[in-house]
Amino acid sequence: MKNIRENIPSLKATPSFRISFIQTELPDYYAPWMNVAANLPHLIEGHQLRREVMPLLSTQYLRGHRQLRLARLALGFITMGYVWQGGGRQTVKILPRALAVPYCTISELLDLPPILVYADCVLANWKKRDPCGYVENLDILFSFPGGDSNKGFFLVSLLVEAAAAAGIKAIPIIVNAILHHGLCSLETALQDVALSICKMREAFKLIHGKCLDLIAAWKDNFLMPEGLVYEGVWDSPKQFFGGSAAQSSTLQCFDVLLGIQHSWGSVPRFSAEYLGCMRDYMPAAHRAFIQTLASGPSLRQFVLATGDAGLHAAFNKCVSALADLRSYHIQIATKYITIPAGRCRAEQQQLGGCVHKGTSVLSERGTGGTGFMRFLKAIRDTTRKAQLTEQ
Numbered sequence: 431m432k433n434i435r436e437n438i439p440s441l442k443a444t445p446s447f448r449i450s451f452i453q454t455e456l457p458d459y460y461a462p463w464m465n466v467a468a469n470l471p472h473l474i475e476g477h478q479l480r481r482e483v484m485p486l487l488s489t490q491y492l493r494g495h496r497q498l499r500l501a502r503l504a505l506g507f508i509t510m511g512y513v514w515q516g517g518g519r520q521t522v523k524i525l526p527r528a529l530a531v532p533y534c535t536i537s538e539l540l541d542l543p544p545i546l547v548y549a550d551c552v553l554a555n556w557k558k559r560d561p562c563g564y565v566e567n568l569d570i571l572f573s574f575p576g577g578d579s580n581k582g583f584f585l586v587s588l589l590v591e592a593a594a595a596a597g598i599k600a601i602p603i604i605v606n607a608i609l610h611h612g613l614c615s616l617e618t619a620l621q622d623v624a625l626s627i628c629k630m631r632e633a634f635k636l637i638h639g640k641c642l643d644l645i646a647a648w649k650d651n652f653l654m655p656e657g658l659v660y661e662g663v664w665d666s667p668k669q670f671f672g673g674s675a676a677q678s679s680t681l682q683c684f685d686v687l688l689g690i691q692h693s694w695g696s697v698p699r700f701s702a703e704y705l706g707c708m709r710d711y712m713p714a715a716h717r718a719f720i721q722t723l724a725s726g727p728s729l730r731q732f733v734l735a736t737g738d739a740g741l742h743a744a745f746n747k748c749v750s751a752l753a754d755l756r757s758y759h760i761q762i763a764t765k766y767i768t769i770p771a772g773r774c775r776a777e778q779q780q781l782g783g784c785v786h787k788g789t790s791v792l793s794e795r796g797t798g799g800t801g802f803m804r805f806l807k808a809i810r811d812t813t814r815k816a817q818l819t820e821q
């Protein structure tokens with residue numbers, strides 16, 4: 431595969447969704463954070479993380495968005511490791527101020543919750559080993575114990591996101607075509623979206639053999655019923671959702687573009703509200719982009735109103751490509767994520783308590799677990815029904 435930037439030209443051009451190269455360095459002053467984050471698997475497996483003495487550092491020497499994202503990434507991994515180091519048995523209820531104060535300060539500046547999210551683990555957590563090399567030389571910056579499976583999972587998610595960039599880049603063209611009645615440019619742009627979604631599915635295939643030891647949460651988690659106290663920031667404990675595929679901006683963006691509404695009351699946790707809530711866990715620029723798209727002209731209504739067969743077919747091609755991608759996501763989640771969660775449950779029954787898998791407790795949310803599977807199947811079915819019927 432050629433260099434990722436040459437393969438997907440829109441990477442250079444899409445401001446909001448450009449897969450930007452997050453820095454991999456911070457000023458030396460922040461070495462205590464970077465060294466602990468880089469050494470996390472070893473510290474967690476050796477149960478030494480909580481003994482690490484972390485100085486309370488000031489965030490004033492962080493310069494620019496990329497340094498803030500990198501510092502937030504390091505503190506997010508350290509926090510997750512600190513909370514879940516002992517697995518489900520010995521979760522902590524208080525995050526020490528040396529972590530909590532800078533983590534919450536940076537998270538507030540970035541308008542993100544003080545917990546590890548998809549945009550941290552996937553969009554910010556990567557570098558090119560050889561700056562001039564090809565896509566194969568991607569590597570992650572930070573990981574949990576579990577070796578290459580975490581790495582593969584995060585990098586494949588990144589490649590899926592990178593493949594989406596071309597489709598995202600077509601969205602402003604689509605909105606302009608609607609506003610100016612440019613039927614030809616609209617049909618071409620819809621074809622670009624369909625092709626991009628097909629490429630996302632191709633990238634997704636690289637996930638075989640990878641899995642994620644899920645990013646546990648401290649919301650609706652029976653092991654931390656109150657949530658987490660962020661010492662020196664808030665007096666009462668706070669609850670936040672863990673990392674989730676539903677936090678992927680592209681996962682939600684194409685639904686909004688195609689007018690696919692997800693409302694699903696049977697399991698309130700995974701309803702439209704959950705998807706809406708997950709937008710608060712996306713980068714602010716992505717959230718704004720989706721919100722602007724949602725409040726703009728309806729592509730679906732426009733295509734129906736034109737009665738144009740070519741637009742009709744191009745729109746339906748996008749919907750069927752998205753439904754196929756969702757079906758593939760379900761296959762992957764079943765094979766690589768839900769089963770481990772099921773295994774964990776089986777262990778729980780045997781041991782009559784919570785069994786942790788590696789550094790985190792498998793989460794019913796986010797990526798695996800039966801609740802998430804029902805969620806994925808429901809949004810796949812809703813996607814299928816979004817096809818424009820024959821005129």
Ligand SMILES: C[C@@H](C(=O)Nc1ccc(Cl)cc1)[C@H]1[C@@H]2C[C@H](n3cnc4cc(F)c(F)cc43)C[C@@H]21
Pocket residue numbers: 547548551552583584586587590591594637642645673674675678680681682752755756757759796797
């Ligand atoms: C590999 C998986 C994962 O769960 N990754 C993950 C989860 C949590 C964390 Cl913390 C880190 C990584 C899935 C990747 C592909 C992503 N995707 C982006 N746009 C999509 C549009 C779609 F229609 C669709 F079906 C999946 C889509 C979602 C996640």
